[in-house]
Amino acid sequence: MRRVPLSAIFILTTLSIYSLVSLYVLSGRIIYASKELTYILIGFFITYFIAHYDFRILKNFAFFIYGLTVISLIAVIVLGITVYSSKRWINIWDMFSLQPSEFAKIALIIVLAFVFSEDHSNNLKKFALATLLTVIIAGLIFIQPDLGSALVIGFIYLVFVVFSLPLKYTVLVLSSVVAMLPFLVKLLKPYQLERFLVFLNPQRDPLGSGYNVIQSIIAVGSGRLYGKGIAGSTMTRLNFVPVQYSDFIFSAIGEIFGFVGSLLLIVLFGTLLFSAINSYRSTNNVFGRGLAIGVFAMLFFQVMVNVGMCIGVMPVTGIPLPFVSYGGSSTITNFIAIGLMINVFIYKDEINLVI
Amino acid sequence: MKKSNDIKVKILYFITVLLALSLLTRLFYLQILKGYYYRELSDYRSLRILEEQSIRGRILDRNGVVLAESIPSYNLVVVVEDVRDETEFENVAKIIKSSKSEIKNYIQKANMPSYYKVLIKANLSTEEIAKIEEHSYEFPGFGIEVSSRRYYPFGEIGANFLGFVGPVTEDDIKSDSFYSYEDTIGKQGLEFQYENYLRGKKGKREVLVDSVGRVQQVLYVEDAEPGADIYLSVDIKVQENLEKEINDRTGVAIAMDPQSGEIFAMVSHPSFDPNLFIKGITDKEYKNLESKDAFLNRAIQATYPTGSTFKPVTLISALETKSITPNTVINCGNSITLGGRIFKDWIYPSAFGPQTASIALANSSDVFFYTIGIRTGIEEISKYAKLFQLDKKTDVDLPFETSGLIPDPSWKEQVIGESWYVGDTANLSVGQGYLLVSPISMASFYASISNNGIEYVPHFLQKVVSPEGNVIYNYEKKIRLQYNISNETLKTVLDGMEALTNKPDMKVIRVNDVVVCSKTGSAEVYDKEVHHWLISFAPRENTKVVGLLFFENSNFSSSHSLAPLMRDLLENFF
Numbered sequence: 001m002r003r004v005p006l007s008a009i010f011i012l013t014t015l016s017i018y019s020l021v022s023l024y025v026l027s028g029r030i031i032y033a034s035k036e037l038t039y040i041l042i043g044f045f046i047t048y049f050i051a052h053y054d055f056r057i058l059k060n061f062a063f064f065i066y067g068l069t070v071i072s073l074i075a076v077i078v079l080g081i082t083v084y085s086s087k088r089w090i091n092i093w094d095m096f097s098l099q100p101s102e103f104a105k106i107a108l109i110i111v112l113a114f115v116f117s118e119d120h121s122n123n124l125k126k127f128a129l130a131t132l133l134t135v136i137i138a139g140l141i142f143i144q145p146d147l148g149s150a151l152v153i154g155f156i157y158l159v160f161v162v163f164s165l166p167l168k169y170t171v172l173v174l175s176s177v178v179a180m181l182p183f184l185v186k187l188l189k190p191y192q193l194e195r196f197l198v199f200l201n202p203q204r205d206p207l208g209s210g211y212n213v214i215q216s217i218i219a220v221g222s223g224r225l226y227g228k229g230i231a232g233s234t235m236t237r238l239n240f241v242p243v244q245y246s247d248f249i250f251s252a253i254g255e256i257f258g259f260v261g262s263l264l265l266i267v268l269f270g271t272l273l274f275s276a277i278n279s280y281r282s283t284n285n286v287f288g289r290g291l292a293i294g295v296f297a298m299l300f301f302q303v304m305v306n307v308g309m310c311i312g313v314m315p316v317t318g319i320p321l322p323f324v325s326y327g328g329s330s331t332i333t334n335f336i337a338i339g340l341m342i343n344v345f346i347y348k349d350e351i352n353l354v355i
Numbered sequence: 356m357k358k359s360n361d362i363k364v365k366i367l368y369f370i371t372v373l374l375a376l377s378l379l380t381r382l383f384y385l386q387i388l389k390g391y392y393y394r395e396l397s398d399y400r401s402l403r404i405l406e407e408q409s410i411r412g413r414i415l416d417r418n419g420v421v422l423a424e425s426i427p428s429y430n431l432v433v434v435v436e437d438v439r440d441e442t443e444f445e446n447v448a449k450i451i452k453s454s455k456s457e458i459k460n461y462i463q464k465a466n467m468p469s470y471y472k473v474l475i476k477a478n479l480s481t482e483e484i485a486k487i488e489e490h491s492y493e494f495p496g497f498g499i500e501v502s503s504r505r506y507y508p509f510g511e512i513g514a515n516f517l518g519f520v521g522p523v524t525e526d527d528i529k530s531d532s533f534y535s536y537e538d539t540i541g542k543q544g545l546e547f548q549y550e551n552y553l554r555g556k557k558g559k560r561e562v563l564v565d566s567v568g569r570v571q572q573v574l575y576v577e578d579a580e581p582g583a584d585i586y587l588s589v590d591i592k593v594q595e596n597l598e599k600e601i602n603d604r605t606g607v608a609i610a611m612d613p614q615s616g617e618i619f620a621m622v623s624h625p626s627f628d629p630n631l632f633i634k635g636i637t638d639k640e641y642k643n644l645e646s647k648d649a650f651l652n653r654a655i656q657a658t659y660p661t662g663s664t665f666k667p668v669t670l671i672s673a674l675e676t677k678s679i680t681p682n683t684v685i686n687c688g689n690s691i692t693l694g695g696r697i698f699k700d701w702i703y704p705s706a707f708g709p710q711t712a713s714i715a716l717a718n719s720s721d722v723f724f725y726t727i728g729i730r731t732g733i734e735e736i737s738k739y740a741k742l743f744q745l746d747k748k749t750d751v752d753l754p755f756e757t758s759g760l761i762p763d764p765s766w767k768e769q770v771i772g773e774s775w776y777v778g779d780t781a782n783l784s785v786g787q788g789y790l791l792v793s794p795i796s797m798a799s800f801y802a803s804i805s806n807n808g809i810e811y812v813p814h815f816l817q818k819v820v821s822p823e824g825n826v827i828y829n830y831e832k833k834i835r836l837q838y839n840i841s842n843e844t845l846k847t848v849l850d851g852m853e854a855l856t857n858k859p860d861m862k863v864i865r866v867n868d869v870v871v872c873s874k875t876g877s878a879e880v881y882d883k884e885v886h887h888w889l890i891s892f893a894p895r896e897n898t899k900v901v902g903l904l905f906f907e908n909s910n911f912s913s914s915h916s917l918a919p920l921m922r923d924l925l926e927n928f929f
Contacts, residue, residue: 221393
């Protein structure tokens with residue numbers, strides 16, 4: 001238990017407080033905050049649990065975890081619950097619902113870390129296998145449709161390629177994405193494409209797709225230096241910013257806590273990312289490095305896109321803000337990620353695991 | 356290996372710092388530099404989307420005469436918050452010939468917050484506007500607001516096909532997201548039919564309102580676009596003339612082009628003034644109109660027994676099935692007895708004697724048609740009537756058209772529960788009995804005879820013109836049905852119709868000596884006066900116009916008495 005560093009506990013606790021306060025202000029009720037608190041407590045437990053065991057054992061389960069994820073993603077498409085016209089959740093014994101696309105991020109990190117840590121394989125084979133594994137998961141998530149999670153998956157993969165393979169593979173990936181762009185655009189739903197177009201030109205539809213962003217910017221900006229506090233945050237309380245529980249939660253934080261609070265939040269995320277880099281560089285274990293870089297990529301991309309979207313510098317995509325947005329699957333996934341990251345650091349000196 | 360790792364780690368640190376800095380820069384800009392501005396915006400609390408009504412398109416006749424348009428309407432409104440004292444109500448009341456209590460009553464009924472505009476009187480007269488403007492300083496709480504309202508310059512004339520607009524219903528709002536409360540929508544006629552062309556595009560304004568709902572700042576404006584104008588094939592002058600002919604009788608007049616289906620005029624009387632709906636119709640007026648079936652377009656929404664105007668159908672089926680030839684002579688007595696019942700000719704107790712088909716058609720001899728009808732058989736007659744789609748909607752571009760009824764043995768079995776008698780065949784042969792056809796369907800049928808069996812879908816719309824003046828839709832004539840009547844059959848029918856027109860009491864129809872083909876009809880109605888029909892087309896070759904006159908429970912002495920009216924109708928064209 002003593003293995004989880006105090007700094008990590010401090011960061012995660014503070015992020016959780018941001019989450020609980022904004023959820024309370026947003027909903028005007030305690031129910032969402034208390035549910036989220038349950039997820040956070042489970043999350044802490046999981047982090048401790050994972051930190052405790054040598055991560056390298058996961059190597060043996062990488063494909064098993066991956067297979068389980070693919071099956072659950074297929075289950076979503078077949079049996080899933082439709083919310084806001086996309087199927088993302090599955091019911092477990094009618095008690096709670098899971099969002100497998102969240103857990104898929106961890107599964108992908110583990111399986112890619114495993115693929116790139118195999119010694120007896122050449123770069124081309126690794127690249128081909130990694131690409132195949134990613135495309136399957138990203139594709140299954142994309143058709144839910146959950147563009148945001150699919151983009152996170154894609155970003156994790158890209159970072160793996162950049163950090164695990166020679167530069168020419170990165171060039172290959174980027175140039176094929178560019179080449180396939182016209183085709184990819186056709187795959188987008190009209191509303192998804194519209195969001196990108198609105199981002200490029202906000203005047204395109206200020207009353208429709210642009211509405212959320214305008215509202216969000218007003219909310220953030222109105223927080224000024226110290227924020228409006230819980231009682232004064234009218235934009236947030238009066239529900240001018242929609243789907244806030246997950247996507248636009250940063251606009252609530254900007255309004256409630258102001259620039260000072262937002263600054264602290266960003267510093268916390270920065271510290272969390274630094275810890276991931278620290279784990280990465282501290283170990284010579286290739287599998288462990290992979291886990292660290294994967295966790296880094298996941299957190300980096302989600303923070304960038306979510307906060308960026310709320311302040312109008314990123315297009316609108318449904319990507320939750322780690323530890324802050326409402327949602328059990330997302331919160332627990334992030335805690336797992338932190339668990340892995342800590343674990344890699346703790347076992348940094350072990351190179352090979354002999355079972 | 357180690358070195359490249361160092362670079363990679365540096366890159367990671369660098370992009371993390373870069374991300375944090377760029378987010379913070381943006382936050383600094385939003386929250387510190389522009390924080391005051393956004394705080395102000397958020398203090399307004401709410402951003403509202405207001406709709407701006409579009410101006411509804413016009414309806415014009417074939418010569419560009421306006422039949423329906425949206426004109427500005429000046430309304431007296433009050434903002435209670437701005438009213439200084441009670442004398443304001445009295446001063447205003449004097450001008451609009453109302454009373455203080457009545458005005459207060461309106462305000463109470465509106466039940467709106469005090470900063471809202473409440474409508475006191477719509478459609479102010481120019482005199483009222485002048486007085487209100489002159490005395491405006493006496494009542495600062497009151498003001499004039501401009502909105503638009505539908506205006507039908509010709510009043511009752513053409514009302515049955517123009518239709519009217521009215522407030523949207525709950526269902527309209529549910530079925531089409533375009534509409535919201537307080538919108539108007541086409542309710543009847545062409546206003547209904549071409550709603551999507553006429554309504555235009557609404558404008559939107561995104562505004563910030565303060566805590567009491569006052570507009571503080573306009574953020575975004577999207578102007579409304581007026582609706583398109585629709586041009587009709589109708590000639591309003593012809594329409595006016597036909598309305599005069601029908602006068603205050605109950606009836607229908609139609610003039611159409613058989614070579615395209617274009618309708619020049621369509622009268623259904625009694626009618627109504629669509630402007631009444633805009634001004635606000637009283638319950639009494641509405642009930643009075645409804646009791647006269649004034650809202651029913653009898654030309655398309657009602658079906659009637661056709662009387663002898665059906666005889667060409669009987670004749671065509673007899674000739675085409677070779678049951679008779681054009682030269683078959685039938686010696687007709689003054690009546691025939693079928694199943695113990697006597698069926699008299701209309702000329703009874705006289706008799707027409709020996710006749711060929713075309714002469715019998717000119718005479719409208721019932722005995723001749725009973726005879727050939729029985730000879731041809733009910734199956735063939737009903738087959739031909741259905742071939743000409745007398746029991747189908749014509750698909751004229753008006754809403755709520757009704758379809759007719761062509762009886763046959765299986766129908767009678769099913770609906771009446773009786774078997775078909777030979778007397779039923781005789782009745783159908785002369786357009787009596789169970790037969791029901793709408794006037795537009797009859798006009799269309801005669802159009803097909805005049806046009807060698809080709810019948811075009813009757814229609815009003817000619818083209819749709821955008822507010823910028825571009826033609827965005829041009830109607831192309833559509834064939835409704837095409838039947839190759841043999842030349843011999845056609846000649847026999849036309850000869851008969853021409854001969855009828857040349858009879859001394861009918862000859863008046865022949866305006867400027869144009870060869871006109873006509874058929875009269877008197878449909879017997881149980882317990883009431885007969886319906887009178889007269890359908891003519893001219894010229895016989897290359898026909899330009901089909902005219903139809905129909906009088907419900909007519910007070911004319913015979914169908915031949917409609918001849919002068921038909922002449923008046925045709926005079927519009929020749």
